[in-house]
Amino acid sequence: MATAPQIRKGRKFDQVLEGARSVFLRDGFEGASVDDIARAAAVSKATLYSYFPDKRLLFMEVARQEFLRQADEALNLMNPQAPPEVMLPWAARRIIDFFTSDFGQRVFRICVAEIDRFPDIGHQFYESGPKLARARLGNYLRGACARGELRIEDIDLAADQFHELCKADLYLRSVCGYADQITEAEIARVIDGAVSMFLARYGVR
């Protein structure tokens, strides 16, 4: 094959990716064995190696696809015309649901755990997640400012601040394994807090 891809698709390509995904997400790159992956994918090891020249490339492809999935989730479907009092709680809920979700946590974990071994992973994660989400929220905020509903000089900072406010308390508990103990009342507390702080700073009276 040529230089870049070295990946060949075959009949069971998706199976291999899915099996690899489940094992890599569970055990990380080093902990995942190719035998386990082949077993999880229900293919022979020879088939797996006919698609990917080595374990590293398989991992990189799995990670790439996870990040694509993340990009799909990054605060799309925002209603540009809705007032901040409606839109901000909605966005807050979306943000919280994402980072407490199994998917959200696992894609983050790939990035953090493997960044030394695969340095480009950090870049890919940032571009497909945080940067995109900031841009989308930023677009909304820009519109709200144009309509005179908000007054923000530094849109990017404001978008980041809002994201972080939504993470108060819940994010670290989530990362530390307490995600399933988070109640609706706690979520509402954080959302109310985030929105009221944001409007205290950037709202017009």
Added chain:
Amino acid sequence: MATAPQIRKGRKFDQVLEGARSVFLRDGFEGASVDDIARAAAVSKATLYSYFPDKRLLFMEVARQEFLRQADEALNLMNPQAPPEVMLPWAARRIIDFFTSDFGQRVFRICVAEIDRFPDIGHQFYESGPKLARARLGNYLRGACARGELRIEDIDLAADQFHELCKADLYLRSVCGYADQITEAEIARVIDGAVSMFLARYGVR
């Protein structure tokens, strides 16, 4: 030996811990080989195994000590009497310096990367880091409220919000490998933003 510790100290115990630390922090639990650790520690493998019955216990001891170190850094030395306009920027700087530091990043990475394999790690990390920092900042905020300098109903939420505001922009760039590209001007931007937003919400006029 008895049930719990199974750890025996000897002349080169600290060397072993230091060698283990450097290799575990670099390669994670699965990626670190006991041969590498022994080499990094400049001890024989037999010595290492005379101290720790297995690799798992060695890892757990290394992680435990890293978390103790983190507890030492958690916003100690706050001046209870200083006004918020002085104390908040000071705390913000401390928070940012911590999470952008090599140590801060690595201890976080241990937690995130290994939490499936060592479920108690999340608990230890949370107790020695986020929870402690929140308590210390919360104590400060309580005092400021008592002096009439701030008005806060939910101290814990406010402390968490402040922490998260300090992480705007910088934290995720840090996690994603861009920590060395963060400028002093960017740090000042985030600190100013955090303090002004916090005071907009909780300050007295």
Added chain:
DNA sequence: CACGTTCTGAACCGCTTGGTTTGAATTTAT
């Protein structure tokens, strides 16, 4: 110095790892 404790290097063990090979079996398209 003598003695007890600790550490060493080298070899060992059974097992696993990522990756390779190959003829046969299976699947798909004509």
Added chain:
DNA sequence: ATAAATTCAAACCAAGCGGTTCAGAACGTG
């Protein structure tokens, strides 16, 4: 039905893995 493409299972390889053993060397203390 046939041919081509794909997949398979089983065996293989060299290297590495976590952990074990042991006689001798090194170290620290009285």
